Amino acid sequence: MPxxxxxxxxxxxxxxxxxxxxxxxxxxxxxxxxVLFIAASLMRMFMNAAGLTTH
Known part of the structure; x- marks a missing residue:
């Protein structure tokens, strides 16, 4: 079996x-x-670009 x-x-x-x-x-x-760090960084970058900030 494979x-x-x-x-x-x-x-x-x-x-x-x-x-x-x-x-x-x-x-x-x-x-x-x-890979998880890169994915999280990209998500954070896109969220900041869309105007979603925490401060």
Missing amino acids: GKHSLHDIEQAEKKPLWQRLGWLALIWAGSVG
Whole structure:
């Protein structure tokens, strides 16, 4: 079935060093935080341009 991983694939992924797996986790987390920051900044910029301010 497509989308299902075999036991061999899972075993191969578990053989990778811990630092490499944690590195990928940190990279994905940092990327998601960065994208969220960009989206929030764009929304704030558009809201300020439309005259919506907090002061």
